[in-house]
Amino acid sequence: MPIRIKALLVHLLTATGAVLSMLALLAAVDGQWSLMFLWLLLALIVDGVDGPLARRYDTKTNWPIHDGELMDLIVDYLTYVFIPAYALWANGMLQGVLGALALGALIYGSVIYFADTRMKTKDKSFAGFPACWNMVVLVLFALNPGPNVVLAVVVLLTVAMFLNLKFIHPTRTPRWYPVNLGVSILWLVTAGQSAWLDFNEGGIVHYLLLAASLYLCLAGIAQQILPERTSDRIA
Numbered sequence: 001m002p003i004r005i006k007a008l009l010v011h012l013l014t015a016t017g018a019v020l021s022m023l024a025l026l027a028a029v030d031g032q033w034s035l036m037f038l039w040l041l042l043a044l045i046v047d048g049v050d051g052p053l054a055r056r057y058d059t060k061t062n063w064p065i066h067d068g069e070l071m072d073l074i075v076d077y078l079t080y081v082f083i084p085a086y087a088l089w090a091n092g093m094l095q096g097v098l099g100a101l102a103l104g105a106l107i108y109g110s111v112i113y114f115a116d117t118r119m120k121t122k123d124k125s126f127a128g129f130p131a132c133w134n135m136v137v138l139v140l141f142a143l144n145p146g147p148n149v150v151l152a153v154v155v156l157l158t159v160a161m162f163l164n165l166k167f168i169h170p171t172r173t174p175r176w177y178p179v180n181l182g183v184s185i186l187w188l189v190t191a192g193q194s195a196w197l198d199f200n201e202g203g204i205v206h207y208l209l210l211a212a213s214l215y216l217c218l219a220g221i222a223q224q225i226l227p228e229r230t231s232d233r234i235a
Contacts, residue, residue, distance in 0.1 A: 007054075007062035014050045014068055017043045017075035024083050028090060033141060036087060037195040040134045041188065043079040047072070048171060073114055081110040084137035093140060093150045102154045106133065113161045124172035125220050129160035135187070139213050142194045142206055166220035175223055183219075187212035 024039035050072070059068045085106055088094045094103050110131040113119060121127050136157060140150055168176075170184035190209040194201065 003057055004062045007057045007059040010050055010053045010057055010059050011063060011066045011068055011071065013046060013053070014071050014075065017046050017072075017079060020046065021075065021078035021083060024079065025086070028083060028087050031090070033087060033091065034195045034198045036083070037134075037138050037141070038192070040079055040083065040138070041192055041195065043075070044134060045188070047076065047079070052171065077110065077114055080134050081107065081114075081131055084133040088137055088140075088150070088154070091141070093137075093147065094154065095147055098151060099147070102151055102158070105158050106154055109158050109161055121166060123174060124169050125223075126167040126169060128162055128165060128167070129157050129217075130167055131161060133157075135191070135213065135216075138191050138195065139209060142191075142199045142209055144199070166224050168216065168220040168223070170216070173220070173223075175228060176219065180216075180219065183212050183215045187216060 020039050020043040024036045024043070027033075027036040027039060050068075054068050059066075085103055088106075089099070089103055094100070110133070113128065113131050118127055119130070136153065140153065145153075168180050170180050173180060186208060190205050190212060193205055194209060
């Protein structure tokens with residue numbers, strides 16, 4: 001198969017995220033939260049795969065007609081931000097005036113963050129919380145904390161988008177790469193199991209999901225604090 005066709009297929013793969021976002025939204029409107037998250041998790045997998053494929057087949061050179069990065073940002077805003085934010089409100093996890101203000105800040109701040117040309121660091125990590133609300137909201141649905149905790153988490157992470165804090169990219173940050181990738185896979189498996197079982201299994205799965213989530217949130221900050229060693233990077 002010609003490499004130009006392979007590059008085109010990568011763009012088409014990225015575009016499937018828009019279809020998955022519509023399926024997730026339809027499930028959310030019907031209150032089928034588990035199904036919504038399963039569609040969002042599938043979109044997350046697509047998002048994790050299309051980037052390496054785009055670099056492998058050099059889509060910018062071999063199929064420059066379409067802007068893969070722009071397409072990716074459009075899909076990411078739908079699946080990472082807009083639909084999870086809708087779920088927070090529609091499910092009643094955010095309520096009242098404070099909840100509405102927090103939701104508005106989440107939506108508005110995420111737009112500003114996605115358009116920030118400084119969102120990536122030199123080591124391919126993220127500068128500030130990368131608006132991965134799909135992951136955050138899934139964990140909130142799984143753990144089902146009180147509304148005050150949900151409000152605090154939303155406010156804290158919204159502010160964190162604009163702080164000088166580093167957040168790792170699971171597949172691109174070279175430091176601690178094997179651990180980062182392993183924890184990301186653990187998160188995906190436990191998140192998928194939680195959603196598949198309608199968040200009812202509890203126990204060890206939820207503890208692992210929480211532990212993986214905390215690692216993914218804090219690993220980049222730890223890298224800012226701890227001096228780097230050569231062994232920390234992939235070969």
